[in-house]
Amino acid sequence: MALPKLLRRFSVLIDLSHAFKVALWPTIKRIFHEPSLLFHPQTLSYIFMSHVWTFFAPYIDEHSAAEKAKVITPYAHGVVLDVGAGHGHNIKYLDSARVTKYVALEPNVLMHPEIRRAAGAAGLNEADGNLIILACGAEDTASILTSLEGYQPVDTIVSTLTLCSVPEPQRTIKSLVSDVLKPGGELLFFEHVQNPHPHVARWQRFWSPLWSKAFDGCRLDRPTHVWVQEIGGWEKEEVWGQDGESEDLLFLHRSGRFVKSA
Template sequence: MTTAPSRQPQVRHPLFARIYPRINAFAEAHGALEHRRELLADAAGRIVEIGAGTGANFRRYPPQVEQVIAVEPEPRLRELAERAAAVASVPVEVRAGRAEELPVPDGSVDAAVASLVLCSIADVPRALAEAARVLRPGGRLYFYEHVRSTNPRFARKQRILNVVWPLLAGGCSLTRQTEQAITDVGFTIEQARHFDFLINGRTTPSSPCVIGVARKAGRPDSE
């Protein structure tokens, strides 16, 4: 059964939404652009992008992508995403909605993309269950996220900073265990690359990152 659209699709972070384009531009200048290209290189068919933000991914989708349904709850970021959709490399439709209640029918997309968004979603298990709901059998989840460090000392630093970090960064958490959350809802991780995202050779609290692909159970109709 298809989940109904959320009655409260908007999430407002007006200050963060104003500064995020600068943060993203800085990150892309130091490597995030290549990370986005790596994430999306094999994406194909019909895609739902969860928490599209400013639409930074739109021009990175390869030509085998038929359509992107980009879901974004924050009004200012959604406006920027709509502008980015107008010059995207593939057809993009921007929709208001939350990751926990995607405005997309059951089993209607070939892939879902979560790019630097699972850190800030309030209910990650529910959001990932929604991704599984809208994916066809055997569909893929492409994820690029910063995560909790496997280094105990660095992870402790992240836990301490996480007391105030979400308040300053639009709800972003430094301590998410994203791969565990993905497997907990039934996805199988097919590949994952872990790395530290260094800025001018230095770590930041959000440096530990992962880029990967997970598959929903079931066989694609084409197989």
């Protein structure tokens, strides 16, 4: 049932209350056992987010499945770098006949066991050399290139619901495309983005500082689809909205397929 307009502006509070309900107590317990964590806010954020994501990911993935299948399955090929792989939910959208190697970039190492499990179920593992898991952030392109020695530049970069979280997103997207993606390679994304309606965008800006605390840096107010377009140098570019989604949402989605000029 559609929520009345004003209530929709506060819908994030429901998600935030679920996030705190599932993640606060386990995080406090970890601090109790390891008080020095209080001096490591990024590690605490990873701990909190790993519990949040265990709760939210299956639901979010189910609701994104049609769009992810549309943007990933027909186009992802060769060496695929999944930026912010989370629990590896994107693996099931890969066409195994076209993908030679899956590189999961996930700075939150607490999520790595889930990536290994999902990859193993799809016949991908490190021992066979068709799975690589990297623990650096997307912004650290130098480390990505060093770790991918022999397999870079990559054929495909996939980002689903991640560009909202990376630091310095414009610089990061640009250097991923210029340094890590092959000429002729594809950048495929499915992201929640800044709403083009200024009144909704104002609410996105309002909630972002609080939201980013619970969801490890995720912001609601980033026009990442526009920033990708602005990089330029694309041979093909296509951006589209999610089927049946109202344009009035705080979480408005855009998918994109961009082919880098050869």
